Amino acid sequence: MKVKVITSLDHKGNPKGSGTAKALIIYVDEQGERHEKEIKAEIENDTRNALALKLSVEVLKALIKPCEVELSIDCKYIKNCINNGWLTSWQQSRWKKSDGKPPANVELWKLLDMSLKLHNVKFVGGDDGNL
Helix, strand or coil: CEEEEEEEEEEECCCCEEEEEEEEEEEECCCCCEEEEEEEEEEEEECHHHHHHHHHHHHHHHCCCCCEEEEEECCHHHHHHHHCCHHHHHHHCCCCCCCCCCCCCHHHHHHHHHHHHHCEEEEEECCCCCC
16 A cells, blocks of 8 residues: 655754654555544653654554555755665664764664555655645
């Protein structure tokens, strides 16, 4: 099944703060009927990247069957980690970066990694605030 996801992130505080995020999951079933589901995520005392990562994990957890997902999110960090192979490298190095330390939010990265094994996800640029 093909799924489109549009996200919106609202984070205050630099670098750590609080924020809320929401995603709209859109798909069309076999009968041609359009379905929508909203997912929300919140953080306290953490970064905007952590908020985006948490929302991505929650979105993919909501998809029960393997899906082809286009996830529009305004977070270069997530896209770079996946597209530049950092996520694969961390996993192969027992969740350590090149400096020997685990990446920030390593548990969320592990959850995202598991979801990426189930779903074919394409992270695309997002214009934050469109929801």
